[in-house]
Amino acid sequence: MKKNLVLACLTIALTACKNDTKTNTPVVEEQVNVSEEFNKMLGDYYEEGLQLNPVQATFAGDNRYNDQFPNPLAQETVDKSKAYYKKYKEAVNKFNDSTLTDSEKMTKAILNWECDMNLEGFNFNQDYFPIDQMWSINLVAGQLASGASAQPFKTVEDYKNWLKRLEGYLAWMASAESKMQEGMQKGFVLPKSLIVKVIPQLEALTVEDLDQHLFYSPVKNFPESFSDEEKKELTVLYSKMVSERIIPAYKKLHDFMKTKYLPEGRTTSGIAGIPNGEDFYKYQIKKYTTTDMTAEEIHELGLAEVARISSEMEKIKEQVGYKGDLKSFFNHVRNKKELMPFKDPKEVIDNFNAIHDRMKPQIEKLFDVKPKTPFEVRRTEAFREKSASAEYNPGSLDGTRPGIFYTPIPDVTKYNVYSDESLFLHEAIPGHHYQISLTQESEILPQFRKTLWYSGYGEGWALYSESLGKELGLYTDPYQYFGMLGAEMHRAVRLVVDTGLHAKGWTREQAIQYSLDNEAESEAGITSEIERYMANPGQALSYKIGQLKIRELRAKAEKELGDKFDIRQFHNQVLETGCVPLALLENKINIWITASK
Known part of the structure; x- marks a missing residue:
């Protein structure tokens, strides 16, 4: 998003509404209707976002999509994501600022920021780096597979949901190799020093002893409520999945990283070493x-x-x-x-x-x-x-x-x-x-x-x-x-x-x-x-x-409010709006300081 557009969004979000002194019922009704419409649009944005990223839904505690893992490297998923952000950028900007409350204006600015930044992110071929030693999906999958993270393993359905989700994860593993091969041809390759850290992580999941395998962990922790028949069925299903699908997939990816990808790893350390890296x-x-x-x-x-x-x-x-x-x-x-x-x-x-x-x-x-x-x-x-x-x-x-x-x-x-x-x-x-x-x-x-x-x-x-x-x-x-x-x-x-x-x-x-x-x-x-x-x-x-920005805002509030400064209220002001771009936070605190004098 261009600088002037950033400032425009932030100005929109933080300009105080002029109070209408008239008690005009139709105006009140209109405001209620706009808020309802606005909130419905936000609800739709959230729901569609969960469907696009069901793993995020799981981490949020929403279990409706626990069996799903759309492959983020597949063109179909990429196209859906682009269409999603374009759709909601258009939708949120249909709401005139004069009809929104201050809180709704801030939400509008944030949604514009989200759509713009995500759409811009598609320009940089990040799919050519699907795996690294710290930030990538395979590490999240390992956490979920342990049975001690966000993926629930409390019911038989939970256990079967994870098996279904693994089908999508296996598709991602295959796509990751294809994307890295494509990246090798176009100059988008990880530095060698990072590749050598990924290889042992993959190798650790090629162990053939099921009792030692991370993805077999849920079988070792069945709830006591499961019948012997259920335990037996799930043990067979998990044994087959881990032995016949997961381990071979990790071996294939490990061998590719070690024998083909590592030799092509780049010697430069910074991102400027890839095409368009400076931008x-x-x-x-x-x-x-x-x-x-x-x-x-x-x-x-x-x-x-x-x-x-x-x-x-x-x-x-x-x-x-x-x-x-x-x-x-x-x-x-x-x-x-x-x-x-x-x-x-x-x-x-x-x-x-x-x-x-x-x-x-x-x-x-x-x-x-x-x-x-x-x-x-x-x-x-x-x-x-x-x-x-x-x-x-x-x-x-x-x-x-x-x-x-x-x-x-x-x-x-x-x-x-x-x-x-x-x-x-x-x-x-x-x-x-x-x-x-x-x-x-x-x-x-x-x-x-x-x-x-x-x-x-x-x-x-x-x-x-x-x-x-x-x-x-x-x-x-x-x-x-x-x-x-x-x-x-x-x-x-x-x-x-x-x-x-x-x-x-x-x-x-x-x-x-x-x-x-x-x-x-x-x-x-x-x-x-x-x-x-x-x-x-x-x-x-x-x-x-x-x-530095939060410390600067606290120092300003302490200086300008003097004896009226309450550290608890300052912390409430910083925390109550959740994660926001820093310019929005700064303007919010400035408004609070003025109102508190």
Whole structure:
């Protein structure tokens, strides 16, 4: 979407309606009719969206489409998606702004943004990269197959639904190979350093011992209510599916990646190494930051933030009495045995739960609205643990499935706790769990906005949440506060290395070295992070851009409102509209500040 159109949409969304002082019943009736029509259109948009992406419906807790997996690489699916966005862009713009409430104008602006960004995304041949080491569908399928994620396995029908869904997934696996072959011919190939990370992930699912196979897991966890006959029937069906379909499909894809795709992998690290890569990166920046910032502006901002946070880190180094330079202090923190106290993975989980308990007495000082959706901390599944970062998986829309904070623990003896408090604030409470759950539980947002995700807002909120630690009774240990600074530095470094990789010609090795020079993450962790940025350009920019905007808005509100500033009300204002482009959030807060004076 062009810049002037972005601004036009945002202006439309945030211009206050002139109050009609007349008590004119026909006008009121007309407004009700328009709202009903508008809401029906939004409902249709949401419902059709679920049919296009039934896996998203499953994650939202809507089980009507649990047996479906339309192949997103098939031309038919692509054509349907394009037609869907064009249809609803036209539909939403039939509504005149003068007939909409302020809330409806914001929704109209968001729907325009959604349609424009998704339609523009079809221009960049992303289908040629269907598989990577972190973001792709096969990893989501593995989570669902485990029986411990969003796909339900409570009834016989649930078990059979998954078998039907696997038919669609197998079609996707075949299409993925075809798309990669086509990409090889046209210059759209992953870097070799990413391909070598994908190969073991695929190989892990070629194991022939069914009891060890991830996709056989549901058979090992039948509900007690199943009869012996039902268990027997499903065991046969799953054995056949995994042995005769799943394992051969993974072997075929693994062999292709290893013998044909890997030799053709590109040696460049940044997305500029593919056709039209520079324009694609500009699109990714806009998509993930929801701003019109350039790569150069973001790079310079990153350098400035790295310098600022470094000076704060120096203070902690002096506080703990460390005499060496900051870079050697990173190594000191990485290798300090007292910060690696655990022998059993359960101790890591217990530590996060203890952090939660320490926060509870303070949380109401900052938040007077809390989510009803339950929350759990779990260890990341073994099949993806080595390449995974800590992450949050939302609960279902109805709150019956909890929000889950997943943490990878590939080697518990090397698990360093120094950043656990900031990590919990980001991924769990009040970070992603509060932000996403409150959005999903909202009684005023239209349904489609309850599952929207804008990284600039969502990751910005989570990083902002890390800065609340002292207010929540955490960061009393200087190493944990250093962990917060380290996490913030990590996001500042991202601004530098992501733009370095994709807009300035940096190599993977340059990006790794810059990170090692400026943050306390381990080399293995940094390497995984850099490869993550290589696989999804621009995503890593969203955290710091969003955090800085929210901090800027809080500082403005505190200054302008003085004694009238209520931190709980500020947080309500930020959270109540769910994920929105940052310009919409800024205008909303400005309106609130003016109204609160």
